[in-house]
Amino acid sequence: MKTDHRITELRKLLDESNIDVLIITNLLNIRYLTGFTGSAATLLIGSPSFSKNDYGLLCTDSRYSEQSHVQIAESNAQIEISIGNLATQLDKSKLFAKGALEIGIEADSTTIASFNAWTQAMERTIAPSKVKVESLRQFKDEEEIDAIRRASHIADEALADVLPKLKGEPTEIQFAAELEFRMRMLGAEGPSFETIVASGPHSAMPHARPTDRKITEGDPVVIDFGAVWEGYHSDCTRTYFLGDTLSREFQRIYRAVEAAQQAGVEKAVLGTGASAIDSACRDTLAAVNLEEFFTHSTGHGVGLEVHELPWIHKDSQSILAVGDILTVEPGVYLAGQMGVRIEDTIAITKTGSECLTEIPKSPIIS
Amino acid sequence: MKTDHRITELRKLLDESNIDVLIITNLLNIRYLTGFTGSAATLLIGSPSFSKNDYGLLCTDSRYSEQSHVQIAESNAQIEISIGNLATQLDKSKLFAKGALEIGIEADSTTIASFNAWTQAMERTIAPSKVKVESLRQFKDEEEIDAIRRASHIADEALADVLPKLKGEPTEIQFAAELEFRMRMLGAEGPSFETIVASGPHSAMPHARPTDRKITEGDPVVIDFGAVWEGYHSDCTRTYFLGDTLSREFQRIYRAVEAAQQAGVEKAVLGTGASAIDSACRDTLAAVNLEEFFTHSTGHGVGLEVHELPWIHKDSQSILAVGDILTVEPGVYLAGQMGVRIEDTIAITKTGSECLTEIPKSPIIS
Known part of the structure; x- marks a missing residue:
């Protein structure tokens, strides 16, 4: 996969911040910049003014x-590959032979052990970098949008396939296993x-883990996947609601969450502030006195991580731009009774937005 | 789960190394010491001479x-709980009110970002700790051995259940998905x-990932799970070998690996050096001129991580002791043609050893 355009963007940022070389230890950032998918690597990228060509060094181990x-x-990137730990590979690298002075490092993903070893080997001061690869990853290119669209469609199809099994009253764990198995079989x-x-009263816990509880007639069932x-x-x-007749209370909550989610999705378009999505959801719930039962944030970006930039909450300063992909997921949770959450993943496009998750929103299992 | 006996052992080591307080950031070490299974935490443990009671502080977030x-x-441990990042919780902790001077930290799992924030908040020098919780984790207690035995039996039963499906010539990915699904359904x-x-020529790659390759008649199939x-x-x-008649070459390789693995397992008993297991496997293969095709290490410990202490290779200094649980997994890989690997997990006991993995070793799928 061609990724050199991403490195070009990063190198511009390095120049702007007067960083000669950035040491990248977050494996997802390495994958984003180079396409390398191994489980062990360190990547060095030089700025344009420090290193015109030979601007990269990837250290990995012999398995890779x-x-x-x-x-x-x-x-398509100009990256040397060295097998071994960075501390022992510097002499061999064209990049470092030139003597970088300002070296930045990813502080959130580098361990003290690596930092100390590298500082010693380089005989240089290494400082936490203000340039963040994550800020580039926030805005997806066409290839990334395609991948998330494909992932979403696999998930849609898998749920449609296994949903009828809910009527067989499986346990939460069994149904989760069936759904994950089906996604795997679909690629x-x-x-x-x-x-x-999360079924029955468990549905009131936003972060519930599947249990041995048998899903039974009359249960609300929250499926987040x-x-x-x-x-x-x-x-x-x-x-969903397992049963032919929705309870009155479930209907009330469901309609409120559905309306809140719809209001949020309508705000998730090019140029809106992320905080406006949050307030659209909360205001809609407030109108029916349910705001206090929406106890988590409204959404988050999705990409190489399932939670990444941008964050959707009331204090968010993000203005949605082309390539942002984010969730809108309000919920209402009545402790010990029931919960309802509805979530879609939305891509921000030149013309507004595209909803990538297409499963119908009826709570009735047909 | 009672874990305070593990903390008692750790605190003895802290005293011996003159560490007042150890900062623990590895979540598996935190789970081992306290039973806490959340995904975000920092644990402080004080030495006996620094803090007789109130020797622990667990910082986690509001979800937990x-x-x-x-x-x-x-x-059953004397541990305070504080909700928030360690940097903001120190004033509230009984443990720190006493003014620790020698503070150790886990260098392999602490990020620079956390280290810098905590150094600043504590106004103390924090040094990488030589005391390693991993060295305690190497020796499993009864509860841990039971858990690994149970995990092994689930795996055994799942493979027995799905093995006949190989005859239906699934892809590698489909068979892997079936096996994982069955393990999940078994708990x-x-x-x-x-x-x-890894089927056919893929079996020659020790670290192969499952692909869309259809497993077909005449294939060797390596299943590592x-x-x-x-x-x-x-x-x-x-x-395994898919087909009624084993090829001559497969039989030759299989018998050699089986003998090598058996020789290794026989050495995996109380009081033997880990390096003796390695040489037993390699010598057996050398006797039939296959040693050069065994290209990876012989085994590793198994516990909260699938790879942990002790390491089984020729330079290992470990002498096997009660509570060691380790794999013995020689293989022979003929590039582009076929590979065979056989692996068991062995617990070292007072009387010798117990093999926890009980799947029969016949390569024929009955």
């Missing part, structure tokens, strides 16, 4: 010798996160 | 407020690692 060469060749690399299947495709995540929540 | 209180109460929390199903139970991992490899 062949794979790293294939993936770096596909990336997912795995689930985006531990699937939430996603698929991974080419490293990219999908994220979707639907709430 | 209730869970942390339940799990810490069950641990596993998940797979120990990404299941390896495990289940997680209560956080503890199992690890087992079997190699």
Whole structure:
């Protein structure tokens, strides 16, 4: 996969911040910049004014010798590959032979052990970098949007396939396992996160883990799940009611959440502030006196991580831009009784937005 | 789960190393010491001479407020709980009010960002700790051995259940998904690692990932997999041959690996050096001129991580002791043609050893 355009963007930021070389230890950032998918690596990227060509060095271990060469060749980036820990590979690197002075490092993903070893080997001061690869990752290119769309469609299809099994009254764990299995058989690399299947009173816990509880007639069931495709995540929540006749209380809550979610989705378009999505959801719930039961944030970005920039909450300063992909997921939770959450993943486009999750929102299992 | 005996052992080590307080950031170490299973926490443990009672502080976030209180109460340990980042919780802690001078930290799991924030908040020098919780984790107590035995039995039963499906010639990915699904339905929390199903020439790659390749008549199939139970991992490899008549070459390789693995397992008993297991495997293969095709290490410990102490290789200084649980997994890989690996997980006991993985070793699928 060609990724060199992403490195070009990063290098511009390095120049602007007077960083000669950035040490990247977050494996997802390394994957984003180079396409390398191994489980052990350190990446060095030089700024344009420090290193015109030979601007990159990837250190990995011998398990990934062949794979790293294939993936770096596909990336179209000018990156040397060295097998071994960065501390022992510096002499061999064209990049470092030039003597970088200002070295930045990813402080949130580098351990003290690595930092100390590298500081000693480089005989330089290394400082936490203000340039964040995550800020580039926030805005997805076409290839990334395609991957999340594909992940979303796998998840949609899998849920449609297994949903009728709810009528067989499986346990929460069994239904979660069926759903994850079906996603895998449809081509997912795995689930985006531990699937939430929360039935009956469990549905009132936003972060419930599946249990041995048998899902039974009259239960609300919150299903929050996603698929991974080419490293990219999908994220979707639907709430169902097991039974032919919705309880009055469930209907009231469901309608309120559905309206709140719809209001949020309508705000999720090019140029809106992320905080406006949050207030659209909360105001809609407030109008029916349910705001206090919406106890978590309204959404988050989705990409190589299932939770990433932008964050959707009342204090968010983000203005939605082309390439943002985010969730809108209000919920109402009545402790010990029931909960309802509805979530879609939305891509911000030149013309407004595209909803990537397409499962119908009826709570009735047909 | 009672875990306070583990903290007692750790505190002895702290006294011996003159560490007043150890900052623990590795979540598996925190789980081991306290039973806390949340995804965000920092744990402080004081030495006996620094803090007789009130020797612990667990900082976590608001999602885990209730869970942390339940799990810490069950641990029987004297640990305060504070909701918030360690940097903001020090004033509130009885432990720190006493003014620790020698503070150690886990260098392999602490980020620079956390280290810098905590150094500033504590106004103290914090040094990488030589005391390692991992060295305690190496020796499993009865509860841990039970968990790994249970995980192994789930894995055994799942493979026995799905093995006949190989005859239906699934793809590697489909078979891996079936096996993981079955483990989950039998109560596993998940797979120990990404299941390896490597068929035909793929079997020659020790770290192969499952692909869309259809497993077909005449293929060797390496299946390396495990289940997680209560956080503890199992690890087992079997190699099968799809077809009624084993090829001559497959038989030759299989018999050699089987003999090598058996020789290794016989050495895996109380009081032996880990390096003796390695040489038993390699010498057996050398006797039939296959040693050069065994290209990875012979084994590793298994516990809260699927790879942990002790390491089984020729330079290992470990002498096997009661509570060691380790794998013995020689293989022979003929590039582009075929590979065979056989792996068991062995617990070292007072009387010798117990093999926890019980799947028969016949390569024929009956």
